[in-house]
Amino acid sequence: xxxxxxxxxxxxxxxxxxxxxxxxxxxxxxxxxxxxxxxxxxxxxxxxxxxxxxxxxxxxxxxxxxxxxxxxxxxxxxxxxxxxxxxxxxxxxxxxxxxxxxxxxxxxxxxxxxxxxxxxxxxxxxxxxxxxxxxxxxxxxxxxxxxxxxxxxxxxxxxxxxxxxxxxxxxxxxxxxxxxxxxxxxxxxxxxxxxxxxxxxxxxxxxxxxxxxxxxxxxxxxxxxxxxxxxxxxxxxxxxxxxxxxxxxxxxxxxxxxxxxxxxxxxxxxxxxxxxxxxxxxxxxxxxxxxxxxxxxx
Numbered sequence: 001x002x003x004x005x006x007x008x009x010x011x012x013x014x015x016x017x018x019x020x021x022x023x024x025x026x027x028x029x030x031x032x033x034x035x036x037x038x039x040x041x042x043x044x045x046x047x048x049x050x051x052x053x054x055x056x057x058x059x060x061x062x063x064x065x066x067x068x069x070x071x072x073x074x075x076x077x078x079x080x081x082x083x084x085x086x087x088x089x090x091x092x093x094x095x096x097x098x099x100x101x102x103x104x105x106x107x108x109x110x111x112x113x114x115x116x117x118x119x120x121x122x123x124x125x126x127x128x129x130x131x132x133x134x135x136x137x138x139x140x141x142x143x144x145x146x147x148x149x150x151x152x153x154x155x156x157x158x159x160x161x162x163x164x165x166x167x168x169x170x171x172x173x174x175x176x177x178x179x180x181x182x183x184x185x186x187x188x189x190x191x192x193x194x195x196x197x198x199x200x201x202x203x204x205x206x207x208x209x210x211x212x213x214x215x216x217x218x219x220x221x222x223x224x225x226x227x228x229x230x231x232x233x234x235x236x237x238x239x240x241x242x243x244x245x246x247x248x249x250x251x252x253x254x255x256x257x258x259x260x261x262x263x264x265x266x267x268x269x270x271x272x273x274x275x276x277x278x279x280x281x282x283x284x285x286x287x288x289x290x291x292x293x294x295x296x297x298x
Contacts, residue, residue: 041094074282141252148247169216171217226285
């Protein structure tokens with residue numbers, strides 16, 4: 001399926017910090033901006049995915065969900081309370097509820113980007129939700145539910161910046177995470193960037209932006225939204241110049257579970273839970289919820 005951004009989706013994406021493939025090391029957010037979820041989802045006590053080897057194994061017990069822990073607004077674990085919060089966490093809770101698991105029967109597991117395929121394939125986690133871009137290379141090792149969100153590379157700038165889009169980067173200094181795809185992309189000749197600065201995490205890039213050492217920070221808009229929510233003087237331009245469809249990582253070949261996950265995503269989009277989750281997390285950036293992408297039942 002060819003994923004296309006709707007007009008609403010083009011203004012969107014999520015918020016925060018992430019690891020080096022659209023990622024990096026993130027800083028801790030203010031506690032009042034990362035409270036535990038205030039949303040709840042009805043648990044399907046009659047759930048039956050008996051044709052799924054993964055679901056059959058965990059039925060009646062706990063389901064292990066892999067996610068990030070250092071991405072405020074997406075997947076964040078409070079070091080004091082150990083509570084999980086963020087848009088990705090809410091998506092995971094929705095899916096777990098539809099599969100028959102309440103909060104007490106969820107076992108969260110923090111999984112770094114480089115270990116995702118291994119953890120999914122080995123059964124270390126039963127499914128994974130964490131800014132996980134669907135692509136053909138990854139499909140060789142795992143299956144994907146979704147996409148549940150369409151992100152894209154964007155720019156974080158000061159509110160009084162003269163940068164209105166990627167076409168205004170000529171001669172500017174731009175920061176991104178070392179080794180990341182966004183850093184590689186922004187170095188392309190067509191953008192005319194004077195200096196592409198690399199840092200070990202996006203929090204450091206944001207500090208450089210606030211201190212006037214760079215003119216913009218670039219990565220997935222979903223990550224940038226979190227920093228915009230935490231920094232009153234900054235804004236996300238809302239003009240993505242790539243497409244990053246986020247999916248649910250699943251064990252390869254478990255079609256029954258993939259179908260059940262896709263059913264859950266569509267159901268929560270239709271009943272309004274998806275938008276409520278966005279508004280309670282990434283929506284704090286000030287950017288309105290986009291139109292959810294169409295699920296790809298490949």
